[in-house]
Amino acid sequence: MSSGEAIRIDVDLMNTGDLDEILAIERESFQAPWTKRMFIDELRIRHAQCLVVRAETDGEKRVAGYIIFWMVADEAHLHNLAVSKEFRRQGLAFSLMGLMKDIAAGVNIEKQTLEVRESNSAAIELYRKCGFVVKGRRPKYYTDSQEAALIMWAGKWQD
Numbered sequence: 352m353s354s355g356e357a358i359r360i361d362v363d364l365m366n367t368g369d370l371d372e373i374l375a376i377e378r379e380s381f382q383a384p385w386t387k388r389m390f391i392d393e394l395r396i397r398h399a400q401c402l403v404v405r406a407e408t409d410g411e412k413r414v415a416g417y418i419i420f421w422m423v424a425d426e427a428h429l430h431n432l433a434v435s436k437e438f439r440r441q442g443l444a445f446s447l448m449g450l451m452k453d454i455a456a457g458v459n460i461e462k463q464t465l466e467v468r469e470s471n472s473a474a475i476e477l478y479r480k481c482g483f484v485v486k487g488r489r490p491k492y493y494t495d496s497q498e499a500a501l502i503m504w505a506g507k508w509q510d
């Protein structure tokens with residue numbers, strides 16, 4: 352996409368037809384990318400919310416990013432979030448995080464939580480901008496690198 356070009360965005364439910372594009376974004380985004388099977392499993396779980404952002408450029412619609420979160424009891428728990436390198440720093444992840452908050456609020460869920468690699472400063476900045484604060488740390492949480500996870504919360508986590 353050339354810089355300054357207008358893009359049209361819409362958000363949709365994820366479906367299996369999106370998975371090839373999603374897996375390409377997944378591989379460019381994570382050192383331990385999810386497999387196709389992991390996405391298919393999420394699509395089958397009733398309390399998992401799986402959304403994609405599609406971007407239209409030059410008349411062609413492509414997956415630009417996605418979010419997966421669970422709503423269980425009184426918590427929304429972020430499971431996966433990524434935006435294609437081509438579409439980063441345009442507010443897409445911020446919008447997806449806003450949707451998680453709004454969808455959860457729609458069923459009276461005010462607490463949101465997530466784990467993030469301690470070194471992932473881009474994601475940590477994003478989550479801070481979305482109102483999350485660090486409330487805990489799990490050493491060696493990520494088995495591929497032994498890296499610690501920060502546990503972040505937003506909403507009525509003080510209760």
Ligand SMILES: CC(C)(COP(=O)(O)OP(=O)(O)OC[C@H]1O[C@@H](n2cnc3c(N)ncnc32)[C@H](O)[C@@H]1OP(=O)(O)O)[C@@H](O)C(=O)NCCC(=O)NCCS
Nearest residue numbers: 380432433434439440441442443444445467473474476477
């Ligand atoms: C983290 C990620 C999802 C952000 O997506 P994005 O669509 O580019 O983010 P946004 O444009 O919505 O950014 C919103 C805010 O997040 C912060 N942010 C995003 N990317 C950042 C970066 N590279 N460096 C610092 N802050 C960043 C900024 O505060 C930004 O606001 P600003 O643009 O007004 O400064 C994206 O970089 C990504 O897919 N990374 C790889 C996968 C990943 O780490 N996922 C999270 C796993 S926990």
